[in-house]
Amino acid sequence: MASPHKAEETLTRNQSLVLGQLQSAHAPVTAYALLDKLRPQGFRAPLQVYRALDRLVALGHIHKLESINAFMACAHAHGQGCQHGVAGFAICDSCGQVSEFADSAIEHRLEEWAKSNGFRAEKSAIELHGQCAACASSAP
Amino acid sequence: MASPHKAEETLTRNQSLVLGQLQSAHAPVTAYALLDKLRPQGFRAPLQVYRALDRLVALGHIHKLESINAFMACAHAHGQGCQHGVAGFAICDSCGQVSEFADSAIEHRLEEWAKSNGFRAEKSAIELHGQCAACASSAP
DNA sequence: ATCGAAATGTTATGTTATTACATACGAGTT
DNA sequence: AACTCGTATGTAATAACATAACATTTCGAT
Numbered sequence: 288m289a290s291p292h293k294a295e296e297t298l299t300r301n302q303s304l305v306l307g308q309l310q311s312a313h314a315p316v317t318a319y320a321l322l323d324k325l326r327p328q329g330f331r332a333p334l335q336v337y338r339a340l341d342r343l344v345a346l347g348h349i350h351k352l353e354s355i356n357a358f359m360a361c362a363h364a365h366g367q368g369c370q371h372g373v374a375g376f377a378i379c380d381s382c383g384q385v386s387e388f389a390d391s392a393i394e395h396r397l398e399e400w401a402k403s404n405g406f407r408a409e410k411s412a413i414e415l416h417g418q419c420a421a422c423a424s425s426a427p
Numbered sequence: 428m429a430s431p432h433k434a435e436e437t438l439t440r441n442q443s444l445v446l447g448q449l450q451s452a453h454a455p456v457t458a459y460a461l462l463d464k465l466r467p468q469g470f471r472a473p474l475q476v477y478r479a480l481d482r483l484v485a486l487g488h489i490h491k492l493e494s495i496n497a498f499m500a501c502a503h504a505h506g507q508g509c510q511h512g513v514a515g516f517a518i519c520d521s522c523g524q525v526s527e528f529a530d531s532a533i534e535h536r537l538e539e540w541a542k543s544n545g546f547r548a549e550k551s552a553i554e555l556h557g558q559c560a561a562c563a564s565s566a567p
Numbered sequence: 568a569t570c571g572a573a574a575t576g577t578t579a580t581g582t583t584a585t586t587a588c589a590t591a592c593g594a595g596t597t
Numbered sequence: 598a599a600c601t602c603g604t605a606t607g608t609a610a611t612a613a614c615a616t617a618a619c620a621t622t623t624c625g626a627t
Binding site: 317318319333334337356 | 613614615616617
């Protein structure tokens, strides 16, 4: 449930390129936007992006934001097999900025629910929508 | 944040048809599946479904499951403007069954996070994936 | 060197969702 | 009835997101 990822493995060229793009963007990016950004590096088809994304998600390097069909580099350092638990995301519908957060109490409650209902949880998505502090104050 | 919905209003024909389908299905249904089921009633285009879905979500009668692009009738009664808080969903990846749950502790933690970060939350999506009790026991 | 697994490249297609614009319907008014 | 305003509908086209199927290449282990 805590979705630990596999030990650090060397990434392939495509995976590194995609991860690099996501790390330098400081906001979520869609698969097709990544494709466009990587055309200069030889990317030509959606699958090249989706395959890299799948792997990077599995390794825990990036997150998929299900409610906006976009991907973000994980906010936590990934030096040597970091493991962190359930991640939550607060997505600003005005400016697109996303904050990643972790809350062990939430994780705990989800585990409790799963346990008492016999549900074997493997992954989770927790996404808030609204307005970030900056946007909320500029558009009251 | 608790996403209360508007007072009960009479639904239009299209909205009633879509809601009816979702209530009789006891599992999530995609927009295009709804379209196919409603062709006998005269539905011909995706927009007819999407417009009804948008309204039903806004009224709180149904939920969108962001991680599977499907919709479900709200598990709670909707007699006269019921209001319930943040809903969570446990989605079985084996059989497709979904359990809706509410957890005030989780809601509280999300509100805390929003408050301390100045985030004005308007809606939330909490979705677990894994195996339901039945599937977990039959495929250990 | 050669074998097999994993990664990649390529084309086509499937699935989900929206834009843009035209038309119809219902309530309130004159 | 005719008028108008707001909401709901109908329709066509297209945009955006994602995968299937299959051929080819790469690369480590033998």
